[in-house]
Amino acid sequence: MEHKTVLLSEAIKHLNIKPNGVYVDCTLGGGGHAEAILLSLEEGHLFAFDQDEFALNKAKERLFKYEKKVTFIQSNFANLKQELNQQGIDSVDGVLFDLGVSSFHFDDPERGFSYQHDAELDMRMNQNQPFTAKELINTFEEHEIKKILYRYADERFAPQIARKIAEARKESPIRTTFELVDIIKSALPNKVLRQKGHPAKKTFQALRIAVNDELHAFETSLKQAIEMLNIHGRVVVISFHSLEDRIAKHTFRDYTTVDHPKELFTMPEVEPDYALINKKIITPSEEEITLNNRAHSAKMRVIEKIK
Ligand SMILES: C[S@@+](CC[C@H](N)C(=O)[O-])C[C@H]1O[C@@H](n2cnc3c(N)ncnc32)[C@H](O)[C@@H]1O
Incomplete structure (x- = not known):
């Protein structure tokens, strides 16, 4: 099944694309958002990241006709700043994160992401990474597995599942x-x-997040992205998991507020360098959710560098 891009027009609108600007798609995937960004660019350039070689190669085919305007980078977006610096880029006009996995990850049985296909337990987005779900399940302590299931999926039966895993292995x-x-x-x-x-849905989700260290990578990258923005540059985040959304919410809050020491009677005239573009989170329309079930949990947040 082809990956259906979520919140496409909303993301493009909120990136507020300047035709000559420098943009980054941290999560190229099927290339849906990337193509829309490229269509808005004239002299500008897009740097497109995906750690998954398969995704990157497929997107390269789709975006072949824009090849002069796009640079593909096969890397974890946690390396955003370093990779862009290597390309001679130290500031950008917009960065997009459309988090999680693509439909093709679940649809390809060999990748071991899906509880609906029988395959080696794998779940790596980056196939060069040595650490797999099989290693996690067979080597982590029972209490560590329990913690992963609680933390990343709110699995009520985490203790029972972790116990059965420890017994079975x-x-x-x-x-x-x-x-x-x-x-x-x-x-x-x-x-x-x-x-x-499906009874295995939560456990599989938690393992995927742990195997790919998804939350840590996102938090690291989000800060780098915000700090690389030019004035009026924006970061747009589309998340599908409450923990990802919480990272975006808290990070954006930190950058859009200024701490005043309590003992100061007169407030200094300090304004934050960043502003929230949408006070309320943006979610897909009913129509989009009907057409694409994956969209139902999507939440979008946007921050802009204002000075
Ligand atoms: C939801 S898909 C993006 C879909 C894309 N926006 C589109 O319109 O087709 C997310 C993609 O990000 C990639 N990805 C997830 N985490 C990543 C990370 N830490 N570094 C690089 N790529 C990542 C996944 O491999 C996947 O292909």
């Missing part, structure tokens, strides 16, 4: 997605198994 290593699905099912009460939604 004593017999033999857990190798595949379907082996893990069976273990998860064996840890859940029948009442829960009968509920709507």
Whole structure:
């Protein structure tokens, strides 16, 4: 299934693209947002990141006709500043994050992201990274697995699932997605198994976030992006997980407020360098959600450097 770009027109509108500006798409994926940015550029340039080689190669084909205006960078967006500096860029007019995985990650059984396909437990977005979901499941302490399931997916049955994983791997290593699905099912009460939604969904989500160190990479990169902005430059974040949205919300708040020491009676005339563009988060329309189920949890936030 082709990846359907989420909040396409809203993201482009809020990037407020200058035809001659320098833009960064941190999450190239299927190239939907990137193509729309490129269409708005004249002399400007787009730097497009994806750590996934497959995604990058597919997007290169799609964006071939814009090749003079785009530079592809296969790297984790946590290396944003360093990679851009290597390209001779130290400030930018806009940065987009459309977080998470692409549909093709789930659709390709070999990648081991999906509880619906039987495959080696893998879940790496960057296939050059040695650490996989299989290693996590077979080597992390039971209490560490429990913490991952609680923290990244709010899994109510984290202790029971972590216990069953620890028991099962004593017999033999857990190798595949379907082996893990069976273990998860064996840890859940029948009442829960009968509920709507796949019983392994939360565990798989938590493992994916942990394997790819997603939250840490995002937090690191977001700060770099904000600090590289030119005046009137913007960072647009589309997130699909409450923890990602919280990172965006708190980071944006830190950059758009100035701390005044309590003991000062007269406030100094200090204004923050950044402003929030939307006080309320932007979400997809009902129509978009009907057409693309993945859009239902999307939230967009925007920050601008004002001085
Ligand atoms: C939701 S998709 C982006 C879809 C894209 N905006 C489009 O319109 O087709 C997210 C992409 O970001 C990539 N990605 C996620 N985390 C990354 C990271 N830390 N560094 C680089 N790429 C990352 C994934 O491999 C995936 O291809």
